Amino acid sequence: MSDPIADSSTAPSDQIRADRACAGCGFNLYGQSVIREEHYGLAIARCPECGTVAALQQYPVMTHWVNRFRLIIGGVYIVLLLGMLALSTFAISGFGIAAAEFASEPLADHLALQHTIWEQQVGSQPPGDAQVPAPINQPLPQYSRWNILTPKWIDEELDEAMQQFGGIYGNMNAEVYILLVPSAFVSLVLGIFWSVALLGSNRSRVLVVPAAIAIIAGVILVGANFDSGTYPSARALAENIYVMRLIPLLLVYEFIFMGIGVLIGRPIARFVVKFALPPRSRVPFGVLWSRDGLSMPSTNSARASRSAT
Amino acid sequence: MPISHTCPSCCAELGHLRAVPDPHYGLGVIVCPCCTHAVVRVRHPDRVFWQQMRRLRKGLFQLWLANMFTALATGATIGMAFWLLPQLTSRAGRYKQPDIADPSVPAQIIVAVIMLLLCGIIARVVYAHLRFRSVLVLFVVLIGVFCFIDAIIGRLVLFALALGNAVEDIGMPTALELKRRAMMLPLVMPVFVLGMIAGGQLNRLIERGSGKRIVRIRRRLRNRQARLD
Incomplete structure (x- = not known):
């Protein structure tokens, strides 16, 4: 039985020379021939393991997991902040x-x-009598x-x-x-x-x-x-x-x-x-500066080169 | 190995080429060497997210590590200073009595000096990105403050008690004790500074080594690119 895509493809023009995982089985498509399919003219490669066709020009697959992880991390952060609020109050x-x-x-x-x-x-006062003043110079009671x-x-x-x-x-x-x-x-x-x-x-x-x-x-x-x-x-x-x-x-x-x-x-x-932290490691903390409308501090060498230009 | 990226025009592999940010939009643009077709490299959102998380984790770890090493260097320097001064004063006392004089340098003092040198080296290597003067000022301030921290807190407590017109003995360090501590700083700081100078040299060696490694990696990439072309 002939493969319609393989049959309709043109001659290989290039090879994949970097990492690209097969969407079907995860096999690395390194070294596979890139062919242009006839119908739309798209560049494709075929997985040698499972035969799945991989379209090579595509927008990266958007999984929902990034947003889910962001939600989870945000939720955990809010819970931690609420806990910290309780601790601060205590x-x-x-x-x-x-x-x-x-x-x-x-x-x-x-x-x-x-x-x-x-x-x-x-206690010492007889019942019905008038109040007796406390005796002076008496030791303090327990x-x-x-x-x-x-x-x-x-x-x-x-x-x-x-x-x-x-x-x-x-x-x-x-x-x-x-x-x-x-x-x-x-x-x-x-x-x-x-x-x-x-x-x-x-x-x-x-x-x-x-x-x-x-x-x-x-x-x-x-x-x-x-x-x-x-x-x-x-x-x-x-x-x-x-x-x-x-x-x-x-x-x-x-x-x-x-x-x-x-x-x-x-x-x-x-x-x-x-x-x-050295300048390269400060990048993830850039929000500390950008939040207050400040620019990230640059290194001495960068400052010197900027002033020279 | 980089992630595969093919030219939509001629299917050439562009994964090995570096995307240059274009001046107008800041997009990573690659011009195909075969057909001169301009391609934008879009990074996968999954990858970007995890990369950001990894960078943040690494940054937090580095921050923690720097703080830990700062605390370690400060604490060890103060500890050595507190330990060294009685040793030296007792030895000086013994020298006045020729009968029990011991001219050999005791091992404890050598260990203390090595420890102080080590603290200086740690301080300089951890803060390699700062100027020598800044690191010195930072550690002089830290060591100074933590040497007299009980006296500072004691003064604050006495001030607070004075608000209530109360005077209490809260066990403040005596003037003699404070004077002895002040004497310790000029005693240990020169050794610490020597350690910092040694740390600077060590850091230069490390940087030179990493520079050579970067040059080696770049050469290897260049050779590979030439082979592919």
């Missing part, structure tokens, strides 16, 4: 919780002490900031105890200020990360992410500590008081540092890439 919230805990220690001790004194007074405060004491004595304590900000544990150093550093690093990770947006839009992180952290912390319960411990009550006053300030402080990180993140990334 980190920022963690500093808020630590700050409230540190700062509230003196107030918690004070409330526990006042409550213990009040309990002793109430107390703990984990003591449970009674609703009656909260209703009757809490305001007076707070007045005795003095200023909320002035009397807080000074060690809370140490947290300003690591929280600023972590916020700065997070800002730099978001600035580089969200290259699709300009920097003013990236600032939305730190703002969202600060708002989510604020809502979680204030919402979780909104009500300390009917029988709170002295520590929980003191922490609750500080959460409302301290955490908004700390979140604003962290947002400022995240904002600075967003502003300096891309220049830092460009500096690191420019410093660490």
